[in-house]
Amino acid sequence: MDGTASFGARVTEAVGRLGPLCAGIDPSGALLEAWGLSDDVKGLRSFCRTCVEAFGGVVPVVKPQVAFFERHGSAGMAELERLLIEAAGAGLLVLADAKRGDIDTTAAAYAEAWLGEGSTLAADAVTAHPYLGVAALSPLVAVAARTGRGVIVVTRSSNPEGRSLQEAVTRSGTSVEDSILAQIAAWNGSSDVPTGTVGAVIGATLERTGFPLGQLGGIILAPGLGAQGAQPHDLAARFEGCAPGSVLVSTSRGLLAAGPDPAHLRRAATDLSEELATVLG
Numbered sequence: 001m002d003g004t005a006s007f008g009a010r011v012t013e014a015v016g017r018l019g020p021l022c023a024g025i026d027p028s029g030a031l032l033e034a035w036g037l038s039d040d041v042k043g044l045r046s047f048c049r050t051c052v053e054a055f056g057g058v059v060p061v062v063k064p065q066v067a068f069f070e071r072h073g074s075a076g077m078a079e080l081e082r083l084l085i086e087a088a089g090a091g092l093l094v095l096a097d098a099k100r101g102d103i104d105t106t107a108a109a110y111a112e113a114w115l116g117e118g119s120t121l122a123a124d125a126v127t128a129h130p131y132l133g134v135a136a137l138s139p140l141v142a143v144a145a146r147t148g149r150g151v152i153v154v155t156r157s158s159n160p161e162g163r164s165l166q167e168a169v170t171r172s173g174t175s176v177e178d179s180i181l182a183q184i185a186a187w188n189g190s191s192d193v194p195t196g197t198v199g200a201v202i203g204a205t206l207e208r209t210g211f212p213l214g215q216l217g218g219i220i221l222a223p224g225l226g227a228q229g230a231q232p233h234d235l236a237a238r239f240e241g242c243a244p245g246s247v248l249v250s251t252s253r254g255l256l257a258a259g260p261d262p263a264h265l266r267r268a269a270t271d272l273s274e275e276l277a278t279v280l281g
Contacts, residue, residue, distance in 0.1 A: 007144065010093060011093060012219075014061065014093060019059070020249050020277060021272055022062070022063050022221065025051045027044050027069075031253070031256055035047060035259050040072070044076060052087050054262040054266040056087075056090030061093045062093075066080065080096075084123060093125075094123045099129050100129070107140060110128075111140040115149045123149070126140070126149075126151060130153050130180050137153065150199060151198050156177045156201070157201060177209060181211040195217050199216075200218065202221070203224045208237070220246055232276055235276070236280060236281075
């Protein structure tokens, strides 16, 4: 991807064509069973192929939850590699929901694994945790900037367990989450990081933050639609002022319940995407 548009630019273009829905690919044991599939690599492969068939040409981005592949060991990770290839072949951007984060050489190794040229795990973007210090993510940002990929930083998550940490006030008087958003904006505004390289996870269930999201300069991944309680009509106010095409609304369980028939799953994704496009403009 060297020399291509930034991740943010590619998402914005795709959202303009297909709408703002990010479809989760979460092959949990319970969901495999609900689809009548075996909880093994064979079931995993069938599940992923159905998702690619259903979502290709309908949504701009898919988001495989890496944990559901890791639990099958090396064979499961091989299926994730297969999914990356097949999703790209279907014209889908892939956001690997791996939530990696560390310091120094370990962060650099994560960067090469999930964003580096030549890695079989390289996705269009990867989620990352900033809670060892947001600057510790610099190796991931540097590789993403070089390869045209993205880093989506967990910032304001919709799970209640994380809120006390994210809302904590730093010595400067700014909340942790707003400090992270400011650093993301600074990265996207710097000369050596293409605008749109770094984005943020902001739960769709949360009311607006004090940080002006229109200044972020990157993609916002907004999980929480459906099973976690957010509804499409909630989104316009919560993401008012964001650049067109910069908000990806993510749903997994609520959408995947429409399977295993790929035609039914495709119709559910189409209907939801159209509704979200109307709400978010």
